Amino acid sequence: MSEGPPAFYNFLAPGHNTRARMRVALAEVFDLPAHDVELYDGDDVTGTYDCRWDAPVLCGFQRRRGDLDWAFDVGLAAERSYRPAERDLAVLLARAMGTSLLFPGNVHLPWIWEVATPKGEVSYVCLDEPEEEGGELTVPAVEIAVPEFPNADVFAFPELDGRRPAGKGPEALH
DSSP: OOSSSOSSSEEEEOTTHHHHHHHHHHHOOOHGGGEEEEEEEETTTOOOOOOTTSSSEEEEEEEOBBSSOOOEEEOOOOOOOOOOOHHHHHHHHHHHHHHEEEEEEOOOOOOOEEEOOTTEEEEEEEEEEOSSTTTOBBEEEESSTTTTTSSSSSOOGGGGGGSSSSTOOOOGGG
């Protein structure tokens, strides 16, 4: 049995006001009124989550520190037939929100994530996660210049060489 399109997505985003734009962007992408996108605080340690669980689109948010300010967990209700690929949703949301979004992608190396930019580019980033809870998430390197990460080094990641289409470098990723 083949796996269908995802019903659950993970994103990381820079920008203090990004959380406020996520509901509107999700509503736009899924062609819903904004009140059908339920945002809830994923950091709610009480586990009560004052949330409308039957909403067509659920989006948990968690505050982060460092180069990335927010983590988003987006879930789609079973009846939602439009289920874009992770990469496609990242590009649509990045454009709608006007900021770059990181997503896990398909590399399966924990320090390599993909980034979608508001221009529609998709490339790879190196993500340093903190060893202790509450530490800073940093993006020390990117394969293309991403304005939200001005201090990141720009270079091709050698660990991806065997994972690229034959004869293609980082420029083929976007």
